Amino acid sequence: GQTWSQHLFSIATGNPRSLTIQHSDEFYLFMNMWAEFKWLSYQMTLKCWVQATEEYNHCLVKKTGQSVIQKNLQALLCALDDIEPKLMNCIVKDEYTSKRNNETFWCHHCSVVPLVKEEQGEKVSPTQTCSRCQTIMYPGAENSPLNHKQGYCTDGVKQVSKSSEDLPPWPQPQGLFSEGCTFHLHTFLLAVQRVYECIFMQGPGEMDLLEMEAFAKLLASCTEICEDGAVLFQLFADFVVDPSIPRNRIVTYNDKQWLRINFLQQL
Structure with a gap:
Protein backbone atom coordinates (compact mmCIF):
# COMPACT_ATOMS: atom_id res chain seq x y z
CA GLY A 1 0.00 0.00 0.00
CA THR A 127 -14.35 45.64 -7.28
CA GLN A 128 -11.07 44.59 -5.68
CA THR A 129 -10.38 40.88 -5.31
CA CYS A 130 -7.95 39.18 -2.94
CA SER A 131 -4.88 37.85 -4.75
CA ARG A 132 -4.76 34.78 -2.49
CA CYS A 133 -8.30 33.55 -1.83
CA GLN A 134 -9.77 35.32 -4.88
CA THR A 135 -12.83 36.60 -3.04
CA ILE A 136 -14.26 40.06 -3.65
CA MET A 137 -12.71 42.31 -1.03
CA TYR A 138 -15.46 44.79 -0.14
CA PRO A 139 -18.92 43.61 -1.23
CA GLY A 140 -20.61 45.23 1.75
CA ALA A 141 -20.75 48.64 3.37
CA GLU A 142 -17.92 49.90 5.56
CA ASN A 143 -17.27 47.54 8.51
CA SER A 144 -19.64 44.94 7.03
CA PRO A 145 -18.87 41.34 8.11
CA LEU A 146 -19.06 40.42 4.41
CA ASN A 147 -15.87 42.38 3.73
CA HIS A 148 -12.44 40.76 3.55
CA LYS A 149 -10.20 41.22 6.59
CA GLN A 150 -7.48 43.83 6.22
CA GLY A 151 -4.25 42.03 5.33
CA TYR A 152 -5.30 38.41 5.83
CA CYS A 153 -7.83 35.86 4.60
CA THR A 154 -10.55 33.97 6.46
CA ASP A 155 -8.09 31.17 7.35
CA GLY A 156 -5.77 33.65 9.10
CA VAL A 157 -3.00 33.54 6.48
CA LYS A 158 -1.69 36.88 5.22
CA GLN A 159 -2.61 37.94 1.70
CA VAL A 160 0.91 38.75 0.51
CA SER A 161 4.24 37.28 1.60
CA LYS A 162 6.91 39.69 2.83
CA SER A 163 9.61 37.18 1.92
CA SER A 164 10.22 35.04 -1.14
CA GLU A 165 8.52 31.96 0.33
CA ASP A 166 5.19 30.68 -0.93
CA LEU A 167 2.20 31.23 1.31
CA PRO A 168 0.12 28.24 2.43
CA PRO A 169 -2.61 27.49 -0.14
CA TRP A 170 -6.11 28.67 0.71
CA PRO A 171 -8.02 27.62 2.75
CA GLN A 172 -6.07 26.19 5.67
CA PRO A 173 -8.00 24.62 8.59
CA GLN A 174 -9.28 27.17 11.06
CA GLY A 175 -6.97 27.92 13.98
CA LEU A 176 -3.64 27.12 12.31
CA PHE A 177 -2.93 30.76 11.51
CA SER A 178 -4.25 33.97 13.01
CA GLU A 179 -4.36 37.61 11.94
CA GLY A 180 -1.76 37.06 9.23
CA CYS A 181 1.15 36.80 11.64
CA THR A 182 1.00 33.76 13.96
CA PHE A 183 1.40 30.04 13.25
CA HIS A 184 -0.13 27.87 15.98
CA LEU A 185 1.99 24.74 16.32
CA HIS A 186 -0.22 22.68 18.63
CA THR A 187 -3.23 23.24 16.37
CA PHE A 188 -1.06 22.30 13.39
CA LEU A 189 -0.03 18.98 14.97
CA LEU A 190 -3.65 18.19 15.80
CA ALA A 191 -4.54 18.88 12.15
CA VAL A 192 -1.80 16.46 11.02
CA GLN A 193 -3.37 13.76 13.17
CA ARG A 194 -6.88 14.53 11.88
CA VAL A 195 -5.72 14.32 8.27
CA TYR A 196 -4.00 11.01 8.97
CA GLU A 197 -7.18 9.64 10.54
CA CYS A 198 -9.23 10.81 7.55
CA ILE A 199 -6.88 9.21 5.01
CA PHE A 200 -5.95 5.95 6.67
CA MET A 201 -8.54 5.19 9.32
CA GLN A 202 -11.63 6.99 8.03
CA GLY A 203 -12.15 7.72 11.67
CA PRO A 204 -13.23 10.69 13.74
CA GLY A 205 -10.79 13.09 12.12
CA GLU A 206 -13.38 14.53 9.75
CA MET A 207 -12.35 17.72 7.95
CA ASP A 208 -13.78 19.89 5.20
CA LEU A 209 -12.65 18.50 1.85
CA LEU A 210 -11.26 21.80 0.60
CA GLU A 211 -9.36 22.44 3.84
CA MET A 212 -7.95 18.91 3.82
CA GLU A 213 -6.70 19.28 0.24
CA ALA A 214 -5.09 22.65 0.99
CA PHE A 215 -3.51 21.26 4.16
CA ALA A 216 -2.26 18.18 2.29
CA LYS A 217 -0.61 20.46 -0.27
CA LEU A 218 1.03 22.39 2.55
CA LEU A 219 2.37 19.21 4.15
CA ALA A 220 3.57 17.76 0.85
CA SER A 221 5.48 20.94 -0.04
CA CYS A 222 7.06 21.68 3.35
CA THR A 223 7.82 18.25 4.84
CA GLU A 224 11.11 16.34 4.65
CA ILE A 225 12.05 12.91 5.96
CA CYS A 226 15.61 12.69 7.28
CA GLU A 227 17.91 9.67 7.04
CA ASP A 228 17.24 8.85 10.69
CA GLY A 229 13.50 8.74 9.99
CA ALA A 230 12.71 12.10 11.55
CA VAL A 231 9.79 13.90 9.90
CA LEU A 232 10.38 17.64 9.73
CA PHE A 233 8.07 20.47 8.69
CA GLN A 234 9.73 23.70 7.55
CA LEU A 235 8.54 26.75 9.48
CA PHE A 236 7.66 30.04 7.83
CA ALA A 237 9.75 33.18 7.78
CA ASP A 238 6.57 35.26 7.51
CA PHE A 239 4.94 33.91 10.69
CA VAL A 240 5.93 33.85 14.33
CA VAL A 241 5.20 30.63 16.21
CA ASP A 242 3.16 30.53 19.36
CA PRO A 243 4.57 28.92 22.55
CA SER A 244 2.05 26.06 22.55
CA ILE A 245 4.63 23.26 22.33
CA PRO A 246 8.12 22.74 23.87
CA ARG A 247 10.87 24.62 22.04
CA ASN A 248 12.96 21.44 21.74
CA ARG A 249 10.50 20.25 19.08
CA ILE A 250 11.91 22.98 16.82
CA VAL A 251 15.26 22.09 15.26
CA THR A 252 17.73 23.67 12.85
CA TYR A 253 18.31 21.70 9.65
CA ASN A 254 20.05 23.00 6.52
CA ASP A 255 20.17 26.45 8.13
CA LYS A 256 16.38 26.59 8.45
CA GLN A 257 13.93 26.14 11.30
CA TRP A 258 11.87 22.94 11.29
CA LEU A 259 9.20 21.39 13.49
CA ARG A 260 9.56 17.72 14.38
CA ILE A 261 6.34 15.80 13.69
CA ASN A 262 6.83 12.88 16.05
CA PHE A 263 3.38 11.47 15.31
CA LEU A 264 4.33 10.71 11.68
CA GLN A 265 7.80 9.49 12.60
CA GLN A 266 6.25 6.64 14.58
CA LEU A 267 4.15 5.37 11.65
Whole structure:
Protein backbone atom coordinates (compact mmCIF):
# COMPACT_ATOMS: atom_id res chain seq x y z
CA GLY A 1 0.00 0.00 0.00
CA GLN A 2 0.90 3.66 -0.21
CA THR A 3 2.83 5.37 2.55
CA TRP A 4 1.29 8.33 4.35
CA SER A 5 3.45 10.70 2.29
CA GLN A 6 2.33 9.09 -0.98
CA HIS A 7 -1.29 9.45 0.10
CA LEU A 8 -0.72 13.11 0.89
CA PHE A 9 0.88 13.66 -2.50
CA SER A 10 -2.03 12.00 -4.29
CA ILE A 11 -4.51 14.20 -2.43
CA ALA A 12 -2.45 17.31 -3.10
CA THR A 13 -2.11 16.67 -6.84
CA GLY A 14 -5.23 14.78 -7.92
CA ASN A 15 -6.22 13.96 -11.50
CA PRO A 16 -5.14 16.96 -13.63
CA ARG A 17 -8.32 16.79 -15.72
CA SER A 18 -10.44 16.93 -12.58
CA LEU A 19 -8.83 20.22 -11.54
CA THR A 20 -9.89 22.38 -14.48
CA ILE A 21 -13.03 23.21 -16.43
CA GLN A 22 -11.90 23.18 -20.04
CA HIS A 23 -14.45 21.89 -22.54
CA SER A 24 -17.34 24.04 -23.73
CA ASP A 25 -19.96 21.73 -22.20
CA GLU A 26 -18.24 22.02 -18.82
CA PHE A 27 -17.88 25.80 -19.12
CA TYR A 28 -21.46 26.56 -20.14
CA LEU A 29 -22.80 24.24 -17.46
CA PHE A 30 -20.70 26.09 -14.88
CA MET A 31 -21.88 29.49 -16.11
CA ASN A 32 -25.54 28.45 -16.12
CA MET A 33 -25.27 27.09 -12.59
CA TRP A 34 -23.29 30.16 -11.49
CA ALA A 35 -26.13 32.36 -12.70
CA GLU A 36 -28.85 30.15 -11.22
CA PHE A 37 -27.31 29.60 -7.78
CA LYS A 38 -25.33 32.87 -7.60
CA TRP A 39 -21.98 31.34 -6.67
CA LEU A 40 -20.26 34.53 -5.49
CA SER A 41 -16.78 34.22 -4.03
CA TYR A 42 -17.50 36.39 -1.00
CA GLN A 43 -20.66 34.46 -0.08
CA MET A 44 -19.44 30.88 -0.58
CA THR A 45 -18.48 28.95 2.54
CA LEU A 46 -16.57 25.66 2.39
CA LYS A 47 -19.81 23.77 2.95
CA CYS A 48 -21.40 25.68 0.08
CA TRP A 49 -18.51 24.76 -2.21
CA VAL A 50 -18.79 21.07 -1.35
CA GLN A 51 -22.52 21.15 -2.12
CA ALA A 52 -21.93 23.13 -5.31
CA THR A 53 -19.33 20.62 -6.51
CA GLU A 54 -21.61 17.67 -5.84
CA GLU A 55 -24.46 19.34 -7.73
CA TYR A 56 -22.19 20.35 -10.60
CA ASN A 57 -20.84 16.81 -11.00
CA HIS A 58 -24.36 15.39 -10.86
CA CYS A 59 -25.43 17.71 -13.69
CA LEU A 60 -22.19 17.06 -15.61
CA VAL A 61 -22.72 13.28 -15.55
CA LYS A 62 -26.35 13.72 -16.52
CA LYS A 63 -25.35 15.96 -19.43
CA THR A 64 -22.28 14.15 -20.80
CA GLY A 65 -22.47 10.57 -19.49
CA GLN A 66 -20.94 8.37 -16.80
CA SER A 67 -17.52 8.28 -18.47
CA VAL A 68 -16.85 11.96 -17.83
CA ILE A 69 -14.13 12.83 -15.31
CA GLN A 70 -15.89 14.51 -12.42
CA LYS A 71 -14.50 17.78 -11.16
CA ASN A 72 -12.60 18.47 -8.01
CA LEU A 73 -13.82 21.35 -5.89
CA GLN A 74 -10.68 23.26 -6.92
CA ALA A 75 -11.91 23.28 -10.53
CA LEU A 76 -14.95 25.33 -9.57
CA LEU A 77 -12.83 27.67 -7.48
CA CYS A 78 -10.44 28.25 -10.38
CA ALA A 79 -13.33 28.79 -12.79
CA LEU A 80 -14.86 31.40 -10.49
CA ASP A 81 -11.46 33.01 -10.02
CA ASP A 82 -11.22 33.33 -13.79
CA ILE A 83 -14.77 34.43 -14.57
CA GLU A 84 -15.44 37.11 -11.94
CA PRO A 85 -12.71 39.48 -13.24
CA LYS A 86 -13.92 38.92 -16.81
CA LEU A 87 -17.47 39.84 -15.84
CA MET A 88 -16.28 42.92 -13.97
CA ASN A 89 -14.21 43.96 -16.97
CA CYS A 90 -17.25 43.68 -19.23
CA ILE A 91 -19.25 45.92 -16.91
CA VAL A 92 -16.50 48.52 -16.50
CA LYS A 93 -15.87 48.75 -20.26
CA ASP A 94 -19.56 48.35 -21.11
CA GLU A 95 -18.55 45.74 -23.66
CA TYR A 96 -20.48 42.46 -23.77
CA THR A 97 -19.79 41.13 -27.25
CA SER A 98 -18.76 37.48 -27.37
CA LYS A 99 -16.49 35.79 -29.90
CA ARG A 100 -19.66 34.97 -31.82
CA ASN A 101 -20.45 38.69 -32.07
CA ASN A 102 -23.41 38.35 -29.72
CA GLU A 103 -24.04 40.24 -26.46
CA THR A 104 -26.73 37.98 -24.99
CA PHE A 105 -24.48 35.63 -23.03
CA TRP A 106 -22.31 38.20 -21.26
CA CYS A 107 -25.15 40.69 -20.73
CA HIS A 108 -27.16 38.02 -18.98
CA HIS A 109 -24.37 36.92 -16.65
CA CYS A 110 -23.24 40.45 -15.87
CA SER A 111 -26.78 41.30 -14.76
CA VAL A 112 -27.09 38.42 -12.29
CA VAL A 113 -25.36 40.16 -9.38
CA PRO A 114 -23.59 43.51 -8.81
CA LEU A 115 -19.89 42.76 -9.18
CA VAL A 116 -18.78 46.41 -9.31
CA LYS A 117 -19.57 49.38 -7.13
CA GLU A 118 -20.85 52.62 -8.55
CA GLU A 119 -20.64 55.70 -6.37
CA GLN A 120 -23.01 58.54 -7.11
CA GLY A 121 -21.44 60.96 -9.56
CA GLU A 122 -18.39 58.74 -10.10
CA LYS A 123 -17.36 56.31 -12.80
CA VAL A 124 -17.91 52.62 -12.32
CA SER A 125 -14.77 50.99 -10.94
CA PRO A 126 -13.85 47.32 -10.62
CA THR A 127 -14.35 45.64 -7.28
CA GLN A 128 -11.07 44.59 -5.68
CA THR A 129 -10.38 40.88 -5.31
CA CYS A 130 -7.95 39.18 -2.94
CA SER A 131 -4.88 37.85 -4.75
CA ARG A 132 -4.76 34.78 -2.49
CA CYS A 133 -8.30 33.55 -1.83
CA GLN A 134 -9.77 35.32 -4.88
CA THR A 135 -12.83 36.60 -3.04
CA ILE A 136 -14.26 40.06 -3.65
CA MET A 137 -12.71 42.31 -1.03
CA TYR A 138 -15.46 44.79 -0.14
CA PRO A 139 -18.92 43.61 -1.23
CA GLY A 140 -20.61 45.23 1.75
CA ALA A 141 -20.75 48.64 3.37
CA GLU A 142 -17.92 49.90 5.56
CA ASN A 143 -17.27 47.54 8.51
CA SER A 144 -19.64 44.94 7.03
CA PRO A 145 -18.87 41.34 8.11
CA LEU A 146 -19.06 40.42 4.41
CA ASN A 147 -15.87 42.38 3.73
CA HIS A 148 -12.44 40.76 3.55
CA LYS A 149 -10.20 41.22 6.59
CA GLN A 150 -7.48 43.83 6.22
CA GLY A 151 -4.25 42.03 5.33
CA TYR A 152 -5.30 38.41 5.83
CA CYS A 153 -7.83 35.86 4.60
CA THR A 154 -10.55 33.97 6.46
CA ASP A 155 -8.09 31.17 7.35
CA GLY A 156 -5.77 33.65 9.10
CA VAL A 157 -3.00 33.54 6.48
CA LYS A 158 -1.69 36.88 5.22
CA GLN A 159 -2.61 37.94 1.70
CA VAL A 160 0.91 38.75 0.51
CA SER A 161 4.24 37.28 1.60
CA LYS A 162 6.91 39.69 2.83
CA SER A 163 9.61 37.18 1.92
CA SER A 164 10.22 35.04 -1.14
CA GLU A 165 8.52 31.96 0.33
CA ASP A 166 5.19 30.68 -0.93
CA LEU A 167 2.20 31.23 1.31
CA PRO A 168 0.12 28.24 2.43
CA PRO A 169 -2.61 27.49 -0.14
CA TRP A 170 -6.11 28.67 0.71
CA PRO A 171 -8.02 27.62 2.75
CA GLN A 172 -6.07 26.19 5.67
CA PRO A 173 -8.00 24.62 8.59
CA GLN A 174 -9.28 27.17 11.06
CA GLY A 175 -6.97 27.92 13.98
CA LEU A 176 -3.64 27.12 12.31
CA PHE A 177 -2.93 30.76 11.51
CA SER A 178 -4.25 33.97 13.01
CA GLU A 179 -4.36 37.61 11.94
CA GLY A 180 -1.76 37.06 9.23
CA CYS A 181 1.15 36.80 11.64
CA THR A 182 1.00 33.76 13.96
CA PHE A 183 1.40 30.04 13.25
CA HIS A 184 -0.13 27.87 15.98
CA LEU A 185 1.99 24.74 16.32
CA HIS A 186 -0.22 22.68 18.63
CA THR A 187 -3.23 23.24 16.37
CA PHE A 188 -1.06 22.30 13.39
CA LEU A 189 -0.03 18.98 14.97
CA LEU A 190 -3.65 18.19 15.80
CA ALA A 191 -4.54 18.88 12.15
CA VAL A 192 -1.80 16.46 11.02
CA GLN A 193 -3.37 13.76 13.17
CA ARG A 194 -6.88 14.53 11.88
CA VAL A 195 -5.72 14.32 8.27
CA TYR A 196 -4.00 11.01 8.97
CA GLU A 197 -7.18 9.64 10.54
CA CYS A 198 -9.23 10.81 7.55
CA ILE A 199 -6.88 9.21 5.01
CA PHE A 200 -5.95 5.95 6.67
CA MET A 201 -8.54 5.19 9.32
CA GLN A 202 -11.63 6.99 8.03
CA GLY A 203 -12.15 7.72 11.67
CA PRO A 204 -13.23 10.69 13.74
CA GLY A 205 -10.79 13.09 12.12
CA GLU A 206 -13.38 14.53 9.75
CA MET A 207 -12.35 17.72 7.95
CA ASP A 208 -13.78 19.89 5.20
CA LEU A 209 -12.65 18.50 1.85
CA LEU A 210 -11.26 21.80 0.60
CA GLU A 211 -9.36 22.44 3.84
CA MET A 212 -7.95 18.91 3.82
CA GLU A 213 -6.70 19.28 0.24
CA ALA A 214 -5.09 22.65 0.99
CA PHE A 215 -3.51 21.26 4.16
CA ALA A 216 -2.26 18.18 2.29
CA LYS A 217 -0.61 20.46 -0.27
CA LEU A 218 1.03 22.39 2.55
CA LEU A 219 2.37 19.21 4.15
CA ALA A 220 3.57 17.76 0.85
CA SER A 221 5.48 20.94 -0.04
CA CYS A 222 7.06 21.68 3.35
CA THR A 223 7.82 18.25 4.84
CA GLU A 224 11.11 16.34 4.65
CA ILE A 225 12.05 12.91 5.96
CA CYS A 226 15.61 12.69 7.28
CA GLU A 227 17.91 9.67 7.04
CA ASP A 228 17.24 8.85 10.69
CA GLY A 229 13.50 8.74 9.99
CA ALA A 230 12.71 12.10 11.55
CA VAL A 231 9.79 13.90 9.90
CA LEU A 232 10.38 17.64 9.73
CA PHE A 233 8.07 20.47 8.69
CA GLN A 234 9.73 23.70 7.55
CA LEU A 235 8.54 26.75 9.48
CA PHE A 236 7.66 30.04 7.83
CA ALA A 237 9.75 33.18 7.78
CA ASP A 238 6.57 35.26 7.51
CA PHE A 239 4.94 33.91 10.69
CA VAL A 240 5.93 33.85 14.33
CA VAL A 241 5.20 30.63 16.21
CA ASP A 242 3.16 30.53 19.36
CA PRO A 243 4.57 28.92 22.55
CA SER A 244 2.05 26.06 22.55
CA ILE A 245 4.63 23.26 22.33
CA PRO A 246 8.12 22.74 23.87
CA ARG A 247 10.87 24.62 22.04
CA ASN A 248 12.96 21.44 21.74
CA ARG A 249 10.50 20.25 19.08
CA ILE A 250 11.91 22.98 16.82
CA VAL A 251 15.26 22.09 15.26
CA THR A 252 17.73 23.67 12.85
CA TYR A 253 18.31 21.70 9.65
CA ASN A 254 20.05 23.00 6.52
CA ASP A 255 20.17 26.45 8.13
CA LYS A 256 16.38 26.59 8.45
CA GLN A 257 13.93 26.14 11.30
CA TRP A 258 11.87 22.94 11.29
CA LEU A 259 9.20 21.39 13.49
CA ARG A 260 9.56 17.72 14.38
CA ILE A 261 6.34 15.80 13.69
CA ASN A 262 6.83 12.88 16.05
CA PHE A 263 3.38 11.47 15.31
CA LEU A 264 4.33 10.71 11.68
CA GLN A 265 7.80 9.49 12.60
CA GLN A 266 6.25 6.64 14.58
CA LEU A 267 4.15 5.37 11.65
